[in-house]
Amino acid sequence: MLKTITVITALCCFAYAGSCQTTDDVLALGSTVFAADFYDVLYHAGYLWIADGGQYYSGNLKALDVSDPENPQIAASDSYSGGSAFRLDAEGGLLLVSVKGHGLKIYDTSDPLSMTIAGEYVTTETINDMDILGDLLLLLSQSSGLLIFDISDPGNLVQLSQTSISGSRYSLAVTSDSLLTIASGTTGLHIYSIADPSAPRLMDTVTLDQKGFHDVVCNDTHAYAVYRQVMINSGGFAVVDLSDPPNFEILAQPTAFGVDPFPDNGLFLTGDTLFFAATQGGFGVWDISDPENPSRYGGWGGAWLPGNLARWSTRCTAGGGNAYNISPDRLLTATKNEACVFDISDLTDPTPIGFHDPPDWVHGAVGDGDFAYVASSNDGLLVVDISDPENPEIVGGENQLFVNLSATSVLYEDSYAYVSGGWTTLKIFDVSDPADPTVVSTFEEGCATYSDMVKQDDLVLVTGHGVPPSPPGWLTLLDVADVQNPSYTGFLNLGAGVYGVDVSGLLAFIAYVDGLGIIDISNPSNPILMNSRPTGGTAQDVVVRDDLAYVADPVNGIIIMDVSDPYSINPLASLQTPGYPYEIALSGDSLYIADSTALVVMNVADVYNPFITDIVPVEGKAQGVSVDNGKIFLCDKYGFHIYSHEVLAIGGFAVSETLPSSFHIACYPNPFNPTTMITFDLPVASQVTLNVFDISGARVGVGLAPTRHYNPGTHAITFDGSNLSSGIYFYRLEAGENTAVGKMVLLK
Numbered sequence: 001m002l003k004t005i006t007v008i009t010a011l012c013c014f015a016y017a018g019s020c021q022t023t024d025d026v027l028a029l030g031s032t033v034f035a036a037d038f039y040d041v042l043y044h045a046g047y048l049w050i051a052d053g054g055q056y057y058s059g060n061l062k063a064l065d066v067s068d069p070e071n072p073q074i075a076a077s078d079s080y081s082g083g084s085a086f087r088l089d090a091e092g093g094l095l096l097v098s099v100k101g102h103g104l105k106i107y108d109t110s111d112p113l114s115m116t117i118a119g120e121y122v123t124t125e126t127i128n129d130m131d132i133l134g135d136l137l138l139l140l141s142q143s144s145g146l147l148i149f150d151i152s153d154p155g156n157l158v159q160l161s162q163t164s165i166s167g168s169r170y171s172l173a174v175t176s177d178s179l180l181t182i183a184s185g186t187t188g189l190h191i192y193s194i195a196d197p198s199a200p201r202l203m204d205t206v207t208l209d210q211k212g213f214h215d216v217v218c219n220d221t222h223a224y225a226v227y228r229q230v231m232i233n234s235g236g237f238a239v240v241d242l243s244d245p246p247n248f249e250i251l252a253q254p255t256a257f258g259v260d261p262f263p264d265n266g267l268f269l270t271g272d273t274l275f276f277a278a279t280q281g282g283f284g285v286w287d288i289s290d291p292e293n294p295s296r297y298g299g300w301g302g303a304w305l306p307g308n309l310a311r312w313s314t315r316c317t318a319g320g321g322n323a324y325n326i327s328p329d330r331l332l333t334a335t336k337n338e339a340c341v342f343d344i345s346d347l348t349d350p351t352p353i354g355f356h357d358p359p360d361w362v363h364g365a366v367g368d369g370d371f372a373y374v375a376s377s378n379d380g381l382l383v384v385d386i387s388d389p390e391n392p393e394i395v396g397g398e399n400q401l402f403v404n405l406s407a408t409s410v411l412y413e414d415s416y417a418y419v420s421g422g423w424t425t426l427k428i429f430d431v432s433d434p435a436d437p438t439v440v441s442t443f444e445e446g447c448a449t450y451s452d453m454v455k456q457d458d459l460v461l462v463t464g465h466g467v468p469p470s471p472p473g474w475l476t477l478l479d480v481a482d483v484q485n486p487s488y489t490g491f492l493n494l495g496a497g498v499y500g501v502d503v504s505g506l507l508a509f510i511a512y513v514d515g516l517g518i519i520d521i522s523n524p525s526n527p528i529l530m531n532s533r534p535t536g537g538t539a540q541d542v543v544v545r546d547d548l549a550y551v552a553d554p555v556n557g558i559i560i561m562d563v564s565d566p567y568s569i570n571p572l573a574s575l576q577t578p579g580y581p582y583e584i585a586l587s588g589d590s591l592y593i594a595d596s597t598a599l600v601v602m603n604v605a606d607v608y609n610p611f612i613t614d615i616v617p618v619e620g621k622a623q624g625v626s627v628d629n630g631k632i633f634l635c636d637k638y639g640f641h642i643y644s645h646e647v648l649a650i651g652g653f654a655v656s657e658t659l660p661s662s663f664h665i666a667c668y669p670n671p672f673n674p675t676t677m678i679t680f681d682l683p684v685a686s687q688v689t690l691n692v693f694d695i696s697g698a699r700v701g702v703g704l705a706p707t708r709h710y711n712p713g714t715h716a717i718t719f720d721g722s723n724l725s726s727g728i729y730f731y732r733l734e735a736g737e738n739t740a741v742g743k744m745v746l747l748k
Contacts, residue, residue, distance in 0.1 A: 038326045040266075041339055043319030044090040045112040047075060050339055050356070051085035051097065060085035061097055061105075063112060069322050069341045070354040076113040078748075079673060080105075091132035094118065094154060098127035104139060106154045117748075119154035121147075129171045133178065136197050140165070140172045140182065148197045160197045165190060173218040179203075179242055181223045183213035189225050189240060191248055203246040208238065208253070217269040218242065222291045224274055226265050227253070237267065237276060239291050251292045266315040268323075273297075273347065275316045275323055283313035283325045283340075285347050298348035301327065323350060362635040363408045364583075367628030371395075371434050373417045374640050375407035375624075381419045381427075382640075383434045389631065389642050395435045409453050411460075416440075416483055420450035420462055428483050443478060443486045452541070455480075456503045459489070459524055463510060465497035473498040473512055477524045492519060492527040500541035500552070500583070507566060509549055511539035516551050516559075518566045533569040535559050541583045543591075548572075548607060550591060552581035558591065560607045575602065575610045578677060578716030582623035585632070592632055594625040597677055597718060599634050599643065611713035616643075617668045617677055663738045667719075667731060671745040674722040678731055678742075682712050686735040692719060693730045700724060710735070721746045 040051040048064040060083065065075040080099045087098035095107040103123040108116045121127075126142040137151035145165040150158040167187030174180045180192040180200065188207035192200045208227055216225040221243045228235035236255035240248055268275040272289040282301030288294045301311030316325040323342040341354035361377035370387035385393045411418040415432040426443040445464070453462040458481040465473045475498060477490035500511035506522040507530075515535035520528045537555030544550075547564035557576035561569050579596035586592075589605035590613075599616040624635030632643040664681040678690065688710045694700050719731070726748045732741045 038339060039084075039086050039315070040088045041315050041317050041324055041326050042088040042090060042095075043317045043324060044088075044095055045093075045109040046320065047112050048072065048317075048324055048339065048341075048356075049088055049090075049095065051088050053084040053086060053100070060099065061115075063115075064339070064356055066320065066322065066324075066341060066354070068354075069343075072339070072341060072354050072356045074356075076115055078105075078115045087127065087129055089130050089132070094132065094151075096130045096132070096137075098130060100126050103127060104130065106151075108154075119151075119157060121149070121157055128169055131172055131174050133174045133176070133194075136160075136194070138172060138174060138180065138194075140169050142169060145169060146172075146180075146182070146192070146200060148194065148200065161200060163192075163200045168212070170213070171215045173216045173223065175218055175220045175242060177220060179218075179245060181216050181218055181225070181240075181242075183216040183225050185214065186212040189213045189216065189223065189238075191223075191242070191245075193245070204248050206238075206240055206248055206250060208250070211235065213238075215266050217267045217274075219269060222251075222288075224267055224269060224288070226267060226276075226278075228265075236278075237274075239288070239294060241291070252294055254286070254294050254296070264312075264314045268316045268318055270318055273318075275318055275325075277313040277316040277325050279312050279314060281313075282311060283316060283323075283327070283342070283350065285323070285344065285350055287347075298346075298350060300342070300350050300352065318344070321345075322353075361637045362624065362640045364410050364624040364626070365633040365635050365640055366410055366412045366626050367631055367633055368412045369629070371431075372628075372633060372640070372642075373410050373412050373419075373431070374635070375410040375419055375421070376640075377407070380407045380421070381410065381417060381429060381437060383417075383431060383437055384640070385434065386631070386642060389644070392642065408450055411453060411455050413455060418453065418455065418460060418480075420453050426450065426453075426460070426462060426478070426486070428480065428486065430483075441484050441486055443488075445476065451498060452500045454501050454503050454508075459521075460486070461501050461503060461508055461521070463498035463501045463512075465499065472496055475501065475508065475510060475519060475527060477521065477527060479524075489524045490521075490527050492529065494529070497538070500539065502542050502544045502549075504544045509542045509544050509563070511542040511551055511553075513538045515539050515553070516542060516549060516561060516563075516569065518563065518569070520566075530566050531569060533561065533571070540581060543584050543586045545586055550584055550586060550604070552584045552593065554580045557581060558584070558593065558602060558610065560604065560610065573608050573610055575612070575711070576715075577602075577612070578615060578679075578718060583625050585625045585627045587627040592625050592627060594622040594634060594636070596621050596623065597675075598622065598716065599625065599632070609711070611711060613714065615677070615679055615714055615716050663735060663740065665731070665733045665740040665742055667742060667744050671747045672721070673747050674724075675718055675720050676744060677716050677718050678733075679714060679716040680733055680735070680740075681714050682710055682735060684736070685709065685711050686738075688715075689734045690717060691732050693732065694724075695728050695730075700729065719744075 039053040042049045048066045050062045060080050061078045063076040064072045066072045083099040083101040086100050089096040093110045095109045097105040104121040106119040108118040129140040131138045135152040137149040139147040146163040148160045167184030171183040178195045180194050182190040188205040191204050194200045211227040213225045223240040225238050239252040264279045266277045274286040274288045276284040280303035284299035285297040286294050311327050314326045323344045339356040340352045342350040343353045364375040372384040372386050374382040385395050407419050407421040409420045417429040417431045420426045428441045429437045430440050431437045450464045460478045460480050462476045471493045473494045473496045475492045479487045479489045496513035498512040502509045508519040508521050510517040514532050517532040518530045520530050535553040537553045539553050541552040549561045549563045551559045556574045559574040560572045577595045577600050581593050581595050583594045591602040591604050593600040601614045603613050604610045622636040626633045634641040667676045667678045
């Protein structure tokens with residue numbers, strides 16, 4: 001019988017410009033997303049630039065078109081493999097981007113959307129801040145201190161000096177008279193002369209008793225530096241007179257409630273107006289026309305306000321007639337996951353008029369009828385109305401859904417949602433009214449992380465992993481007969497990280513560092529490890545049905561084992577997946593795999609000869625999957641996605657439960673940066689060789705796929721072009737007597 005897998009959608013406040021993917025056998029109808037992390041924001045060259053440190057798949061650097069400020073849209077993006085965009089600055093036609101793990105990227109913004117790199121400074125050190133003065137590039141390195149370069153040729157930076165800076169080296173700002181100010185925590189605000197850039201000279205250090213400086217901006221006569229009271233969650237900014245070197249004087253210290261330490265606050269200066277992102281103090285606008293008596297025009301947010309008005313603010317900028325900030329979009333959480341556009345025509349009342357709300361990591365989801373229950377990294381438990389699966393909608397008050405730190409796993413049964421997460425916290429919610437989830441009980445073990453859980457009757461089994469003093473990995477058993485008072489029943493220290501769990505009868509099955517483990521839970525107060533079997537790597541998940549265990553392992557893919565005799569675990573078959581299998585779900589003869597780069601569907605009707613029926617590429621590191629009533633819920637760093645797996649009559653393309661009928665090869669995405677997935681269909685078992693060549697014919701994919709035997713089915717191999725330059729490349733697959741060649745384009 002032919003079936004179809006169809007992406008229906010997910011949900012969010014902002015429709016991300018990316019799309020769900022379509023393969024020959026899978027039709028994607030659409031997707032939206034949750035929220036994530038921003039580190040910095042800057043208005044430059046007519047666009048709003050965002051350092052999106054948490055979302056490698058959609059570009060760590062984003063340029064937003066804010067010409068319609070009520071509907072900001074992603075216009076261009078760039079990404080950094082293994083890196084994280086952190087800080088932004090610009091001068092003239094150059095945009096500077098500090099990238100953790102990479103150093104500094106310098107973009108030519110004469111054509112802002114071309115993302116043309118004009119130069120770079122490569123280092124594994126974190127660049128906390130940067131600025132340009134004429135032909136001088138100033139970098140503040142977390143480890144090396146102050147670095148000064150000649151940037152007259154951005155493609156050929158020449159280092160002029162390196163100066164050790166005491167303290168935390170948070171932020172810098174420079175005047176046109178070559179006075180450099182450095183906010184360096186409790187060691188103070190250091191003021192240097194860089195008139196001779198080869199030998200910066202410390203002129204003075206301004207300090208405040210029991211206060212540390214965390215960000216600084218300046219004009220030619222004054223510096224404005226964020227300060228925070230040591231060990232007390234309050235602070236403001238200090239105004240420092242720079243007009244008479246070396247006689248520097250603090251003129252004023254206005255306060256703003258609730259200033260947290262770097263990197264969660266920031267200043268932006270334009271003319272006589274200072275914008276202050278004061279973390280818990282919200283977003284403030286200040287008149288500094290009289291530096292000795294700064295006055296607050298007005299503001300937005302602040303932790304002292306009621307309900308959803310209690311918004312924090314972490315970084316800010318202004319330009320194009322508007323102001324912009326980074327603000328958490330969930331009440332009282334410290335995540336930096338929304339960019340707000342403010343109308344500042346009335347400085348006494350900055351009003352948010354537009355939002356950019358990017359993806360959030362979703363770890364798990366379960367469905368029950370018309371609702372899905374989603375475990376979100378930043379947002380805790382979210383209840384989603386999926387009665388119209390093409391238009392799912394979050395229901396319930398967001399502030400009521402907050403779970404302590406990151407939610408990692410969720411279960412649903414009899415109007416209760418069980419949510420586990422960071423710091424080994426389990427919360428039980430009454431969701432009989434989905435619009436008003438209510439916490440009925442909380443169970444906490446300590447400072448580590450719950451990874452997975454399963455429920456059988458009145459027993460909840462929770463796995464975890466941690467660092468000392470916590471055990472490296474364990475299984476906890478809880479009695480939840482009284483949901484208002486869950487009680488500790490049993491505990492088993494496994495001595496190694498545990499990542500997945502399932503239960504069958506009186507046996508628990510765990511996926512952990514040592515592979516597959518079988519635990520006797522006939523006496524819940526004294527669980528006993530009966531047997532274990534290595535799987536080749538650190539097993540990530542396990543599903544058990546009819547004396548068979550299906551184990552997800554990053555080394556050997558999916559391993560099927562006969563566990564009818566717990567003391568003699570017998571592997572029956574294994575099949576590699578194209579990515580990293582994090583979680584699996586079994587429905588009928590189909591095994592659904594959250595395989596990092598794709599949703600993989602595997603036919604396991606013949607447990608000795610499983611084969612892949614389809615691969616649906618995803619953009620956000622898929623790591624959670626579940627099945628309910630014909631719907632597949634996929635969770636990734638891009639959001640929450642709903643797929644259907646119905647009889648073909650509902651429309652769409654088919655996912656055949658039989659083997660491919662013809663030889664076929666393709667790659668997605670194309671163009672790509674820096675990775676793409678090369679997929680191929682084999683109607684019969686074949687010896688397969690896959691190579692990639694550049695336009696000159698030189699082989700660049702050495703070792704990509706050594707010649708080996710592949711079973712019939714659909715297969716995928718990821719090609720990484722991180723070390724290659726932009727251009728046209730060709731991939732060639734040889735399978736038995738068949739040869740196919742395709743073209744792909746690498747765009748950096």
